[in-house]
Amino acid sequence: xxxxxxxxxxxxxxxxxxxxxxxxxxxxxxxxxxxxxxxxxxxxxxxxxxxxxxxxxxxxxxxxxxxxxxxxxxxxxxxxxxxxxxxxxxxxxxxxxxxxxxxxxxxxxxxxxxxxxxxxxxxxxxxxxxxxxxxxxxxxxxxxxxxxxxxxxxxxxxxxxxxxxxxxxxxxxxxxxxxxxxxxxxxxxxxxxxxxxxxxxxxxxxxxxxxxxxxxxxxxxxxxxxxxxxxxxxxxxxxxxxxxxxxxxxxxxxxxxxxxxxxxxxxxxxxxxxxxxxxxxxxxxxxxxxxxxxxxxxxxxxxxxxxxxxxxxxxxxxxxxxxxxxxxxxxxxxxxxxxxxxxxxxxxxxxxxxxxxxxxxxxxxxxxxxxxxxxxxxxxxxxxxxxxxxxxxxxxxxxxxxxxxxxxx
Amino acid sequence: xxxxxxxxxxxxxxxxxxxxxxxxxxxxxxxxxxxxxxxxxxxxxxxxxxxxxxxxxxxxxxxxxxxxxxxxxxxxxxxxxxxxxxxxxxxxxxxxxxxxxxxxxxxxxxxxxxxxxxxxxxxxxxxxxxxxxxxxxxxxxxxxxxxxxxxxxxxxxxxxxxxxxxxxxxxxxxxxxxxxxxxxxxxxxxxxxxxxxxxxxxxxxxxxxxxxxxxxxxx
Numbered sequence: 001x002x003x004x005x006x007x008x009x010x011x012x013x014x015x016x017x018x019x020x021x022x023x024x025x026x027x028x029x030x031x032x033x034x035x036x037x038x039x040x041x042x043x044x045x046x047x048x049x050x051x052x053x054x055x056x057x058x059x060x061x062x063x064x065x066x067x068x069x070x071x072x073x074x075x076x077x078x079x080x081x082x083x084x085x086x087x088x089x090x091x092x093x094x095x096x097x098x099x100x101x102x103x104x105x106x107x108x109x110x111x112x113x114x115x116x117x118x119x120x121x122x123x124x125x126x127x128x129x130x131x132x133x134x135x136x137x138x139x140x141x142x143x144x145x146x147x148x149x150x151x152x153x154x155x156x157x158x159x160x161x162x163x164x165x166x167x168x169x170x171x172x173x174x175x176x177x178x179x180x181x182x183x184x185x186x187x188x189x190x191x192x193x194x195x196x197x198x199x200x201x202x203x204x205x206x207x208x209x210x211x212x213x214x215x216x217x218x219x220x221x222x223x224x225x226x227x228x229x230x231x232x233x234x235x236x237x238x239x240x241x242x243x244x245x246x247x248x249x250x251x252x253x254x255x256x257x258x259x260x261x262x263x264x265x266x267x268x269x270x271x272x273x274x275x276x277x278x279x280x281x282x283x284x285x286x287x288x289x290x291x292x293x294x295x296x297x298x299x300x301x302x303x304x305x306x307x308x309x310x311x312x313x314x315x316x317x318x319x320x321x322x323x324x325x326x327x328x329x330x331x332x333x334x335x336x337x338x339x340x341x342x343x344x345x346x347x348x349x350x351x352x353x354x355x356x357x358x359x360x361x362x363x364x365x366x367x368x369x370x371x372x373x374x375x376x377x378x379x380x381x382x383x384x385x386x387x388x389x390x391x392x393x394x395x396x397x398x399x400x401x402x403x404x405x406x407x408x409x
Numbered sequence: 410x411x412x413x414x415x416x417x418x419x420x421x422x423x424x425x426x427x428x429x430x431x432x433x434x435x436x437x438x439x440x441x442x443x444x445x446x447x448x449x450x451x452x453x454x455x456x457x458x459x460x461x462x463x464x465x466x467x468x469x470x471x472x473x474x475x476x477x478x479x480x481x482x483x484x485x486x487x488x489x490x491x492x493x494x495x496x497x498x499x500x501x502x503x504x505x506x507x508x509x510x511x512x513x514x515x516x517x518x519x520x521x522x523x524x525x526x527x528x529x530x531x532x533x534x535x536x537x538x539x540x541x542x543x544x545x546x547x548x549x550x551x552x553x554x555x556x557x558x559x560x561x562x563x564x565x566x567x568x569x570x571x572x573x574x575x576x577x578x579x580x581x582x583x584x585x586x587x588x589x590x591x592x593x594x595x596x597x598x599x600x601x602x603x604x605x606x607x608x609x610x611x612x613x614x615x616x617x618x619x620x621x622x623x624x625x626x627x628x
Contacts, residue, residue, distance in 0.1 A: 267475055285552065286552060
């Protein structure tokens with residue numbers, strides 16, 4: 001059976017399905033032909049016999065002819081099931097075709113011989129009937145095989161597409177883990193090393209000012225005495241520098257670190273969003289609502305990279321929406337809502353009270369890249385005018401379940 | 410002190426943990442009974458009924474202090490939780506499940522938190538109060554359009570003192586008022602914030618100091 005070279009991907013299920021397609025298609029064609037041929041032949045004989053013999057003699061041949069043809073079809077299908085031409089190629093396929101066609105045609109010829117259709121010129125009529133049977137069966141089988149082949153091609157295509165999708169998803173997930181790792185590392189570096197160095201630097205600058213005051217006791221006082229004292233200027237400058245360094249550490253570095261890896265993202269998207277929203281200037285009214293199902297804390301354990309990545313996407317949408325609302329929308333109020341439209345999906349909606357989107361197709365701008373990434377996860381991001389007239393950003397991200405350790409305690 | 414407070418310290422940096430435990434052990438009326446470097450270890454070492462207050466670092470190598478606190482509280486309804494973090498994540502208190510809300514406090518490692526503040530927070534937490542980092546509360550600005558914005562300056566002052574873990578008597582002494590008038594202020598605050606009068610209003614009001622404000626920078 002060296003001809004049976006199915007690709008390894010073909011499962012028992014798909015093999016059964018292919019056999020079913022072959023038998024159904026060729027069986028249907030053969031049956032139609034069998035019925036048509038039986039009716040036609042019986043009618044012709046009857047018409048010709050009308051002249052010579054009794055009027056109902058021809059009608060009697062219809063039923064036996066149908067029986068003979070049905071036997072032929074059943075035999076051919078049984079042989080086809082047995083020899084499985086859909087799994088063969090080359091010589092094996094030709095041999096299977098020959099066996100099925102000859103076998104089926106032989107059964108028909110034998111049946112017709114048995115019913116005594118051939119009163120004279122037996123050999124010639126028998127060989128014509130036999131030959132026609134072989135041709136019809138072979139044609140039906142060919143049609144069946146064409147169907148099988150196209151179904152198979154479709155299946156391979158589907159399989160290839162699925163593999164492609166899986167590979168793409170794996171690559172994306174690897175990329176995402178790596179991005180998270182780098183983000184976290186950078187944030188920790190900023191938060192730890194850089195901040196500590198800035199603390200030391202500010203302290204040294206402060207010390208320097210102190211030393212200067214010790215050397216020039218007059219330098220501490222203000223310059224209001226009318227005498228220009230360069231030492232006092234230097235002390236003032238140094239103190240300002242120290243303050244500047246402190247501010248840089250407290251504000252700039254912290255903000256950068258927050259942008260890279262938002263605080264609270266390990267705990268949950270809702271929690272990190274709260275932290276982000278508290279940074280919105282106090283002049284902006286903020287209404288924050290969270291669906292009850294999403295309020296529970298996500299357990300003690302560390303969240304996996306995939307989960308944190310999905311939360312990070314939501315947070316970046318929030319960040320972008322807030323900055324759009326404040327910068328372009330001149331909004332004075334924000335409404336942020338976390339909902340769970342169905343289990344396993346988290347939906348974030350941000351509405352502002354600005355003038356809404358400019359006319360025409362809304363452009364996603366900074367949200368565009370995020371939209372692509374969310375779509376890749378099977379989610380959706382939309383930008384439209386909200387019911388209140390301002391802009392509405394909505395992101396739905398599938399969120400796989402996680403075991404809640406806290407609830408088990 | 411009626412009885413000695415038994416404390417647990419969960420912190421992954423060994424030096425900080427040891428210094429904290431050493432400091433607390435020198436205080437009269439306090440004793441550190443358990444130390445752990447991570448969430449899993451903490452759950453093994455802190456037995457129900459074994460500690461009165463747990464000091465938890467929020468950023469733990471194998472999880473987070475908030476989730477750990479919830480787990481500890483569910484195992485022991487009487488344990489108080491003091492969260493410590495270097496990242497200013499006081500907002501985490503807002504999503505605590507209703508059943509574990511009382512007796513949680515938050516102090517920032519990077520704010521100007523003093524030893525006195527820490528001890529005060531531990532004691533208040535043991536009583537079931539919610540104490541917020543005073544530096545962060547001071548830096549917070551009331552958000553436009555929030556219920557908190559409708560409080561009078563005096564009412565807001567009372568609330569921030571309650572958030573430090575002061576009792577009504579303590580607030581009264583601090584402001585030179587009678588305890589009775591502090592109670593009246595609190596009643597007005599609960600009404601303005603639309604809080605249910607009986608159920609943990611004190612805790613809920615303090616949490617509004619986080620929910621209805623914008624953060625300033627801790628200095």
